[in-house]
Amino acid sequence: MDPRFLNISNVSIRFAPRAPNVLQSVSLDVARGEFVAIIGHSGCGKSTLLNIVAGLLQATGGGVVLDGREVDEPGPDRAVVFQNHSLLPWLTCRENVRLAVDQVFSRSKSRAERARWVDETLALVRMEHAADKKPGEISGGMKQRIGIARALAMQPKVLLLDEPFGALDALTRAHLQDQVMQIHARLGTTVLMITHDVDEAVLLSDRIVMMTNGPEAEIGEILTVDLPRPRDRLALAQDPRFLAARAGVMEFLYARHRNPADAA
Amino acid sequence: MTAITSLAPAAPRPHGLARLSPAPGLLAGLAWLAAALFTAAWPDRQDVDRSLTLAALQVLGAGWLIAATLLGNAVPRLGIWSRSVAAWAVLLAVLVSFWQLVTAKLDLLPLPFFASPQALLEVYTDDWARLGDSLLHSVLLLAKGYLIGAAIGFATGVSVGWSRAVGYWVHPVLRLIGPLPATAWIPLAFFVFPSSGSASIFLIALATSFPVTVLTWSGVASVSGAYYDVARTLGASQRFLIFKVAIPAALPHVFVGLFMGLGASFSVLVVAEMLGVKSGLGWYLQWAQGWAAYASMYAALLVMAAMCTTLITLLFRLRDRTLAWQKGLVKW
Numbered sequence: 001m002d003p004r005f006l007n008i009s010n011v012s013i014r015f016a017p018r019a020p021n022v023l024q025s026v027s028l029d030v031a032r033g034e035f036v037a038i039i040g041h042s043g044c045g046k047s048t049l050l051n052i053v054a055g056l057l058q059a060t061g062g063g064v065v066l067d068g069r070e071v072d073e074p075g076p077d078r079a080v081v082f083q084n085h086s087l088l089p090w091l092t093c094r095e096n097v098r099l100a101v102d103q104v105f106s107r108s109k110s111r112a113e114r115a116r117w118v119d120e121t122l123a124l125v126r127m128e129h130a131a132d133k134k135p136g137e138i139s140g141g142m143k144q145r146i147g148i149a150r151a152l153a154m155q156p157k158v159l160l161l162d163e164p165f166g167a168l169d170a171l172t173r174a175h176l177q178d179q180v181m182q183i184h185a186r187l188g189t190t191v192l193m194i195t196h197d198v199d200e201a202v203l204l205s206d207r208i209v210m211m212t213n214g215p216e217a218e219i220g221e222i223l224t225v226d227l228p229r230p231r232d233r234l235a236l237a238q239d240p241r242f243l244a245a246r247a248g249v250m251e252f253l254y255a256r257h258r259n260p261a262d263a264a
Numbered sequence: 265m266t267a268i269t270s271l272a273p274a275a276p277r278p279h280g281l282a283r284l285s286p287a288p289g290l291l292a293g294l295a296w297l298a299a300a301l302f303t304a305a306w307p308d309r310q311d312v313d314r315s316l317t318l319a320a321l322q323v324l325g326a327g328w329l330i331a332a333t334l335l336g337n338a339v340p341r342l343g344i345w346s347r348s349v350a351a352w353a354v355l356l357a358v359l360v361s362f363w364q365l366v367t368a369k370l371d372l373l374p375l376p377f378f379a380s381p382q383a384l385l386e387v388y389t390d391d392w393a394r395l396g397d398s399l400l401h402s403v404l405l406l407a408k409g410y411l412i413g414a415a416i417g418f419a420t421g422v423s424v425g426w427s428r429a430v431g432y433w434v435h436p437v438l439r440l441i442g443p444l445p446a447t448a449w450i451p452l453a454f455f456v457f458p459s460s461g462s463a464s465i466f467l468i469a470l471a472t473s474f475p476v477t478v479l480t481w482s483g484v485a486s487v488s489g490a491y492y493d494v495a496r497t498l499g500a501s502q503r504f505l506i507f508k509v510a511i512p513a514a515l516p517h518v519f520v521g522l523f524m525g526l527g528a529s530f531s532v533l534v535v536a537e538m539l540g541v542k543s544g545l546g547w548y549l550q551w552a553q554g555w556a557a558y559a560s561m562y563a564a565l566l567v568m569a570a571m572c573t574t575l576i577t578l579l580f581r582l583r584d585r586t587l588a589w590q591k592g593l594v595k596w
Binding site for chain 2: 154
């Protein structure tokens with residue numbers, strides 16, 4: 001297992017020449033197949049970090065290397081699921097997924113193979129029944145599932161989730177978290193997920209990266225979640241290791257690095 | 265099987281549609297029959313030839329209304345149609361009868377300015393060939409100019425919205441020339457172009473292209489950056505971004521431009537036909553005025569209105585098909 005499959009080294013970024021750095025020397029190594037959550041208060045720059053990995057933003061200093069190749073532009077080896085507006089509204093769900101599949105596998109798979117692959121991925125998130133609907137006709141949770149299906153369909157080296165369940169109700173969120181865990185277990189995808197939900201971070205990830213408040217945000221602490229998989233949310237609710245990890249993150253976020261908006 | 269059939273009679277209308285009352289449709293049919301009787305039986309004071317034809321048409325209309333109403337239970341679409349047009353049908357019967365009363369029947373309004381319905385009908389029965397030919401020429405001329413103008417406007421709008429360099433060069437030209445009414449070019453166009461036909465095509469294209477350009481441009485410029493981010497993370501090329509993201513996302517704006525362009529093209533079409541082209545409905549109007557054939561003018565205006573509204577309806581149909589994903593569309 002390559003411990004430096006995704007290598008973020010000394011990444012700094014600022015949005016204007018004289019402005020302070022939003023991120024200050026962020027370094028993080030993610031192993032192949034690892035599930036890493038990044039947590040922090042709003043405005044700490046966690047989405048900025050994800051966008052740098054995605055290639056949508058260019059770091060001012062430092063760089064990102066994925067599987068031996070430096071990241072300098074967006075590409076299908078790093079699939080992103082955004083919090084919302086991930087789907088193109090004028091295409092059906094199937095067409096949204098097919099767009100990505102055609103883009104990535106136009107040479108390596110035949111037309112029929114690609115069509116079958118699209119259906120398989122839709123089945124993976126159990127969305128075959130809504131395949132021919134437009135995004136405007138389905139619920140927010142379903143849209144996120146299609147977004148995840150599209151990301152997985154590209155067979156990316158790393159899956160980047162930017163608060164993917166942030167806009168969903170608690171029940172739908174739990175349901176999708178379970179689905180993501182199953183998919184991760186089955187495909188062994190490397191995942192980098194932004195979240196502001198402590199339970200979600202502990203439940204899903206192998207490591208939790210806690211960010212300090214911006215500007216000049218940096219990694220404050222990294223917590224290894226030493227819980228066996230598969231994980232069951234009901235059983236974990238009583239598990240002392242789960243509670244300890246949860247308490248550790250809470251302590252970081254609410255005692256040592258309180259939200260600047262509350263502190264004032 | 266028995267279980268199902270025993271349930272079925274309880275709900276003869278499973279879709280829960282309330283049974284439409286046939287009364288309004290039948291009333292409208294009767295109103296048209298009465299109007300037909302009035303047309304045929306009341307003696308004409310003006311010298312008109314087509315009273316019996318008009319009455320026959322009114323009977324046909326009445327028959328259609330009544331038939332649609334009676335078939336309404338079997339064919340729901342017909343029933344809904346007859347119900348929705350019933351009030352208008354009654355009003356039309358009354359209006360046409362009143363129009364006849366003050367023209368053909370009592371001769372209260374001066375001829376030839378106020379033509380009777382019979383006189384209009386006579387234009388259609390006797391001069392349909394010339395009217396039809398004019399309509400055909402108008403539609404052909406409009407189609408050529410409009411399609412050229414829409415294509416140029418669309419391409420210009422996309423390039424201006426997409427490329428800063430193109431925008432730099434085209435924007436000032438657009439600002440200077442665009443707001444000028446296309447009709448202002450008429451003297452120049454008829455002088456420069458080899459034929460009045462090609463000049464008219466140019467003018468119609470010009471009138472169409474300005475709103476299409478501006479709205480396509482604004483559509484492309486206002487596409488949410490999130491869509492581009494999504495597409496770029498799929499590894500999209502520039503080509504992909506333009507054709508699969510920018511253009512589909514801009515289409516709602518483009519259709520507004522096409523609609524405005526169509527309106528502008530109508531007015532240029534008519535003016536061009538009145539001033540230079542020797543065919544088409546505009547020319548027909550002009551020609552009818554020269555002969556003081558006011559009935560022909562009214563008849564031509566009616567045809568023109570039908571043409572314009574049909575074309576706009578077609579455009580809206582196209583939009584509804586293309587933009588089914590968009591919510592809150594206005595119905596034409």
